[in-house]
Amino acid sequence: MNDSKCVRKGFVADHIKSLPKSGIRRFFDLVNTMDDVISLGVGEPDFVTPWTIRETGIFSLEKGHTSYTSNLGTPALRREVCRYVRDNYHVSYRPEDECIITIGVSEALDIAMRALLDPGDEVLYTEPCFVSYPAEVRMAHGIPVPIETKVEDAFALDPAVLRRKITPRTKVLLLNFPCNPTGAVMPLESLKEVAAIAMEHDLVVITDEIYSELLYEGEHVSIASLPGMRDRTLFLHGFSKAFAMTGWRVGYACGPREIIDAMMKVHQYAIMCASTMAQEAALEALRNGEKEMLRMRESYCERRNLMVDGLNRIGLDCLLPKGAFYTFPSVKSTGLSSTEFAEQLLKAEKVAVVPGVAFGACGEGFVRCCYATSASDLIEAIDRMGRFVQSLKH
The missing domain is CATH 3.40.640.10 (Type I PLP-dependent aspartate aminotransferase-like (Major domain))
Structure with a gap:
């Protein structure tokens, strides 16, 4: 008997087949194959649990x-x-x-x-x-x-x-x-x-x-x-x-x-x-846990200011976010789509950010940068991003 005749549309439900995989996780499959990457991608505190x-x-x-x-x-x-x-x-x-x-x-x-x-x-x-x-x-x-x-x-x-x-x-x-x-x-x-x-x-x-x-x-x-x-x-x-x-x-x-x-x-x-x-x-x-939570929040606030100042300095317009631990700078000035920017930045300078389009169509033209990482890594990441932005002008 030909078993394929018993399965007309495949085993997986249509409403699940139509779901896209996470744009974040798909992108970071690439990151996991590389060394010396500074990740500004995954939204996770860099602190261990108190x-x-x-x-x-x-x-x-x-x-x-x-x-x-x-x-x-x-x-x-x-x-x-x-x-x-x-x-x-x-x-x-x-x-x-x-x-x-x-x-x-x-x-x-x-x-x-x-x-x-x-x-x-x-x-x-x-x-x-x-x-x-x-x-x-x-x-x-x-x-x-x-x-x-x-x-x-x-x-x-x-x-x-x-x-x-x-x-x-x-x-x-x-x-x-x-x-x-x-x-x-x-x-x-x-x-x-x-x-x-x-x-x-x-x-x-x-x-x-x-x-x-x-x-x-x-x-x-x-x-x-x-x-x-x-x-x-x-x-x-x-x-x-x-x-x-x-x-x-x-x-x-x-x-x-x-x-x-x-x-x-x-x-x-x-x-x-x-x-x-x-x-x-x-x-x-x-x-x-409040004391430790407040200590972590103070550190995030300092890193937020560092990140926003750095992004604006290198020519990526960025609002000062009032909460969470993400910045969402515009990359429209580079002429690249959010996916092109993220992929080329990763390849050229080994900095991982998430394309804004992963968060919906109106996120196009932006990238998400998580600043829940060390200040030294943020400074290095901004320097690398600045070199990349400058390279697009030549």
Whole structure:
């Protein structure tokens, strides 16, 4: 029998076959084949997890805490998360049924989409954006609808543009401020307008605030804290960026009981629970990690200033980002596309940056440079980039 006759379209689902691979990871497959590369690419702190957090995770193992936890996460961590969110973001949630611990914010977003979306529902999100956003929507059989942000607006969301994008199928608005890849933040008055639009059109808002501790100017305000927004907003956060805990994979979501319960069902069947050891380490981070977090933030701020000054000096126009640990300079003056610039820079000077187009079509003409690396490497990277830019003029 010819087995090929039994498989008409192949084994893989069409909606997965159509997904592009991550533009970041594809590019860094090239980096891994080269020596002496200064990487400004992967969005990961260069600090190791602070000592007391590491020790708590180790001690958890030594005490034999190796069993499953509740699907929602340990009660102690949920209580501390809700305390932390109340004290820092001014929104109160019940740890019993309005908070779930997840495998990083990535899982929180995934199960949120699967819990909220019916096939054909539209999700609005700002672009340039984290590479997972449109893919997560498609995997949940929703329709991703990007909202362009512009350098002229400091990459903030324009409420008027948001309003024009809404259709009868729009169900969710996904926000990420401070933003990956631009470092942009939302002015408070614009955020209030966005909240009013969400209420007017009965939208669910998912707010990914993973970079909110890494804010260098002004005060961070969560849209969940604005009047009328708590009960239609899902607040996503985690430990990877502020506490240098990327490999521990711990995140959380806080929101209305109905949504958290639906997310728990997906999490329950797909994951069971986050690592017990990692949850206990995360508890230590919230209780005693602030001093180290502030120390890391101060270092990032110094590097941000160094990076922005250097990029502008070598002729790559760059806004001063107010949050996260990325710069998003324009490479339009070179005459190269963002991909051409990144590939030729890597080949000529062994500096790795991410093409802006990896973060959506309106990221074309820019590249993302992560400054979560040593100051000495940043200085060397800027020198190499300057030589490359000059070489294009000859």
